[in-house]
Each structure stands twice: as structure tokens, then as C-alpha cells.
Amino acid sequence: MTTTVLPAAAAELGEGPRTARLAREAIASGLATTLLGALGLVLGVVAIFGPTRHLRIDWLLPLAGVRFDVDPLGGLFIAVTGAVAVAVGIYTVGYAQREHWARFPMVVLPLFVAGMLLVPAAGSVPTFLLAWELMAAASLVLVLSEHNRGAVRFAGVFYAVMTQLGFVMILLALVLLSAAAGGDAFTTIAAHADDMSAGTRTAVFVLTVLGFGSKAGLLPLHAWLPKAHPEAPSPVSALMSAAMVNMGIYGIIRIDLQILGPGPQWWGLTLMILGAVSAVFGVLQATVATDLKRLLAYSTTENMGLVTLALGTASLLSASGAPDVAAIAMTAALLHVLAHAAFKTLAFLAAGSVLAATGLRDLDKLGGLARRMPVTTVMFGIGALGASGLPMGAGFVSEWILFQSLIHSPPDGNTLLALAMPLSVGAVALTTGLGIASMVKAFGVGFLARPRSVAAEDARESPMSMLTGMGLAAAACAVFAFWPALVAPALRGVLDALPEVGGDTAGVQLATFLRLPGIDGSLSPALLAVALAAGVLLAFAASRWGARHRPAPVEVPLWACGAETLSPRMQYTATSFAEPLQRVFDNVLRPDTDVEVTHFAESQYLVEKVTFTTRLADPVEQRLYTPVVGAVIALAQTVRRAHNGSVHLYLLYGAIGLLVVLLVAQ
């Protein structure tokens, strides 16, 4: 997007060589990303089934050295990141050419993937922080790749501040941990975790939940996510939403569940509350969002909320002496991380395909893409089905398992469980229901019916590499929807490494039939699909058979509500679709709605036009962030008075500082 070569210069350069160079660079960047991803996928899978592998490079980082310990838990997250990167890499080959990427994002994209692969591999605090910063800095650069748009710059600043704040919290927590354990390797910390004082453990828990929660997009530190994810180029959005947010979940599992776990009951309860609130809030915002990528970003907050809810359930249940049900909740969390990675990659890549073809993200202007971009439409449909948590969708099985673990908590008169579990069931049910509404809106308004703008009318299908990238993600979605048994050995391997949350119990049996030991609930996604397919076939055959008895079809004009012809403006828009829900949740969403009626000059009784505008800001952001940002700005203005622009004055400050230090040191 940053090719601002003047027409004359472009003519001089010749279009041919430039296009060829762009193609070469795009292929190199995409290939590097894919290869890194494939490497990560292989190494991750090997790590899940093998013993923990160690690698030490002492000279790379002065004093501390770099240390990698890849265990099954880290392996799972490496494998997920790798898989997402494979699909995104192939997709980028076509996308970068179509969107005329500059060189910079092409170089940084593989670097970002490398950073994300290193985070779960890190075996010591300094290595972890280094990889974390590599990931954060690379993603920031990528968010800013279209920096000539104002919205992108704003999102970039917002993201930079929030991610660094999160980093500071993680840094503090990990420093506290290593100081208390007397060593910086995670194994050393885990060995000394039980000797730490309650105060240290609590402080580390609070700091890590805030820091990692902010990366995972949990409330109240989620505000960067719906800004940065939509403004980044779509392959980057996919990487961020499907892989980077997982790192927050990884951090919570690693530090709070594995190293410090099993924690007291209130830890699990805190995670459950955070998760439930994030899930409901995220999905509500997704329901009323009209920007396709913003909708998907809020859906990420929702899904990470569900994962955190499952983690909290696992922690609470194992603290309450029900490790077998805790293992089921943990399975739900891990499976949902995997499934979310698959369907969110697909959804963001499909949204990118739409954006590249039409230049639009606004659902109110899209529509009619099913006929113009059939493959992209099918792909987005698969992704949306996964996100809505319906049967045959990728997210269904994990949400079902989560439900089962919530419903089947032991009824032993524990008041806390008796209160928390039904409330969580309510939150998950509300989330799933609203999730369906938001995805129906995204798919129905964005892709079906008639185009609402010229740009949507002129849309053309994306090139082969983009479709291939989406195809890979769609295949992954199909695995999670129909045959989750394929990942069962991997989940078993990870759970075995997590005895803190009941990983050593029987857990979920993922096979053709999903069975939950000790609980009478079972499910077979594959048979469900077969039954549904058979039903559809039967209905189709019946209708064909019945068609022979019907009279021949006659073509008549459609009824156009009394107007002359049907126009795209008669269709539901994203805004009107969400309007009833917006009314129901008026108190939470607090929309700013304006209805402006213009009358004809001749008569007060005839209306010329009615303008309806609704602005939806993030209420949490407005209530919580505005005062903080205001205070920081006021403080900065005070400090600014000492900065009058004179270099000599600044130097004098330094000199006076030195003198004061020298005199105080006496």
C-alpha cells in the first residue's frame, strides 16, 4: 500500500520489473513463513510425544544465557503457532502481491512467527522475556505496515502502550518468581514453588493474570485487540488473533496452573469471572459490530474468555477435590485453543480476501459476494460455523465438553461450586447464542443477498495461493468439527504433563464417540455429520421426487413491497440485524443513536428522508481508559514545562543530576 511512485517514474521504471520484484519478494516472505511454521509444527508434535528437549546457548545472552526446554505443553502451543503460520505463509504469497506490500512487513512477518515459536520453547525467564519482546515488537511493526492511514497509527500507539504495560507486569511477576526461587530456569522455579510465601504467590498470580490476560484480550485490558487486529494487514490479523493471543493463555497455564498450581479456590474463581465477563462482553460487541474484522477481533476476546473460563473451572475443580472433572475442563480449554486457531485463521484470511477484492470492511456496504467470490464465501462460512459453536462447526466439540464439565461438577454441598457452575453455564449459553447471531450477521449480511455498493459489485475471486492458504485452515476446521479424535493423543500427552489440574486422571476419551468417564454424556461428531448429511440427502431426494407431481414453474416478477423493483437498500443491513439485540442490551452497550427526519419544504407531513446513525463505542474503554489516559496526559503536560527545547538546559539538567549524585554519595 505504500508504493507512492509518481506516474512518470512508474512509467520509467516499467511495470514489468516492479511486478516481478514484488512477486519474488512475496514468494520469499511467504515461503520463509511457511517453512518456519512447518518446522514449528514438526518440532511441536515431536515435543508433545517425546521427552523434554533442552538446548542451551550461553554466549547469546550475556550473563543469563539462552535456554530452551520444550515440553509437551510448550510443544502444543508451538505446533498450533506453526500450523497457523503454514496457512498464513501460503496465503501471504498472493495477498502481498495483490496489496502491494512494502519490503518491511515482508521481512518482519517470518520474524514475528519466529518470536511466537520461541515463546513457548523458552526454558528460563530471560529467554522467555526476550522471545516475548521479539513477538511484541515484530507484531507492532506489522500492525503499522499501512502507517499512512491515521487509524492505523492510533491503533499502533494504543497497542504499543498496552503491550508494554502487559510486558512490565509479566516482567515483575517473573522477576518476583526467580528471586523467590533463587534461579531463573522454569524447572528451578517449579521445584521451589511450594516454598514461596503466600504473598509472593498472590502477587505473581495477579500480575500474570493481568499481563498475560492483556495479551489474550481479556477484560479489562482488551481494548488494544479490537483496534490493532482489524487495522493490521489480514495475514497479520490472522497470526495475531489465532496464534499470538494463545501466548497469553500459554502464560497463564504455565505460570499459574502448572508452576504455582494447584492454587487456592479464589484463583480459579477469578479466572472464571474474568473469562465469563470477557466472553459475554466480547460476543455482545461482536454482535453489534459492523466492521467485519472488528467483529472477528471481538470474537477473539469472546473465545479467549471461554478458554479462560475453562482454565478457571479446571483450577477451581482441582482445588475443590474433583480432579477428574477438572481434567475434562482442561481438555475443553486446550481443544478450544486449537479449534479457535483453526477457525479464526480461516475467518480472518477470508475477511482479508474480501478486503483485498473490495477494499471494504464495512458489512453495511458488502453483500452479494456469494456469487462473485464463491470459494471465499464457502471458506468464510466454514469459519463462521466454527465460531458460532454449532454442531458441524470447529468450535462445537470443545464448547460441548466445557458444558459437560460445568454441568457435572460434584454436587457435594460445596456452596462455591453450587453457585459458580450454574452461573458459568448461563454465561457460556448466552455467549454461544449471541455468537451464533454475530456470525449469522457476518455471513448473511456480508456474503449473501445483493451487493450494497459498487465496490462489492465489482469483487473478483482471490488468486490461487490465497485460496490454498484458506483451504488448509478449512481442512483443520473440518478435523475439529468431525474427527477431533485425531488430536486426542496430543491432548493426552499435554494433560499427562499437567498433573496439577487432574491431568493424571482418565480425562476425555476422544474417539469416534466422545466419552466422559464418570459422566453419562457422549457424542459422536462424525456420526452426527453423517446423520445430518443423510437427512439432507433424504430431503433433497424427497423434494426431487415430489417435484414430478408439481405443475411446471412459471416466472413472475418478485413482490417488491409495493415499490417498482427490489433494490439492495431493502435488505437487512448489519446495523438493522443487530438492532433488536442492541435494544435488549442497551444498558451494557450504551449506544449513541441519532434519528434525524428531514421534511419537504412544502409540507410538514411529508418526509423527504430519515437519517439513522448509531455510534457504538467500547463502554469499558470509555469508563476505564479515558480517566487514566487523561491523568497521564495532564502529568505529561506538567513535566513538559521543564522541557523548553533548549539543548543547553537539558545538558544542565544532566550536569546538575551528576553533581547531586556525587555530593549525596559522599
Add this chain to the structure above:
Amino acid sequence: MSLATYTGVLDLTAGAFLLAAVLIVWRRELRSIVHLLAWQGVALAAIPLTEGLYEGNPGPVIVGLVVLVLRAGVLPVLLLRAVGTADAERRESTPLVNTTSSLLITAALTMLAYAVTRPIIALDQAAATRAVPAAFAVILIALFVMVSRRRALSQAVGFLMLDNGITATAFLITGGVPLIVELGASMDVLFAVFVLGLLTGHMRRAFGGTDLDQLRELRD
């Protein structure tokens, strides 16, 4: 080399080092300031050279030779290139503090340096340690030069003098800096001079002069 000669040479070197700093405060001609800086570099290089010869240790001698080439040769030449050809650019313009007050402040800073380094001297009564106040005084004087001079080039000279002072303190207190540390520090200084040279050129193009007060316009 006998102990008496060693002590005498070391004291002479430290004295020359401090004197060069005072003369830099006194002079306004940019060219002669840079020449004085070169002489200060020679005095600085003499410290490890003397120590190395006295102890018969080749390490400090090599460090001294590196310092001599860089601080008395390369850096002054680079700075002289940056001195403009226009007459107005060859002298320090109206100083923020006049020459007499500058010299008085320099004297005060030197005394302050002796006052604040007493704990260091109390640690070790060796000849080298007793010369530390001179090196410390150069650090403070360099800061004063940077605060009070307007031209970008004088700032560069002040910065190099500051670094000379820090290096001299390191030589005198530790009795021999490892070659790798000295090379790292020298590299840093070299880059800083490159950057300052570039900045001078940019300022001349943007503002037509190298008066740092014009940078105020860049605020907001």
C-alpha cells in the same frame, strides 16, 4: 623506569590533561579547540603507556597506542573536517557565559572534583589513584563546556572531553583496562562523532548555521 620518574611522569600527564581542558574553556577559535583536544588525547594516551612501561606489561601499552591513534589522530581530523569554511562558523558565537566567569567556574569545578574524590583516594595511596581528581575535574569541566557552548562542534568537543575524562578515570583507578573494553568504548565514541558530524551538516543545511539554540524551533 624508577618509581620517582614514574610518579613524576604520571603527575605531569595528569596536569597536562587538566590544563588542556582549562585551555579549551578559555579559547573561542574552533580550530584551536580541536588542536587542544588532540593534545589532551596525547596526555590521555600517555597514562596507560607510562603504566605499561613502568610495569613492563604490553597490554596497557597496546591500549595506549590505540587511544593515541584514535583520540589524538582520527577524532580531531574528523572534527576539523566538520569546521565550516564560513568565517562566522569558525568561532564560537556569543557565549552563554563569558570567558572570565567560565574560568572561575572551571576553578570551582576543579575544587569540587578534589572534594568529591576524597573517598576514592582514601582507598589507595598509589600515585595513579592520587591523580584521579584531575581526571574527575575534566569530566565536570566537559559537562560545563557542553552546557555553555552554542556551536554543535563545541558540543562534540565537550562530549569527547567527557569521554576522555571517563577513560582517564578508568585508567587511573583500575590500573589497566582490558583491551576489549577499551575497543568497545572507542568504537562507541567514534560512532558518536560520526553522528555529531552528520547532525552538524544537517543543521547547517536546515538553519544555515550550527547554533544549537536554533533547535528550539523543532519543539512542538
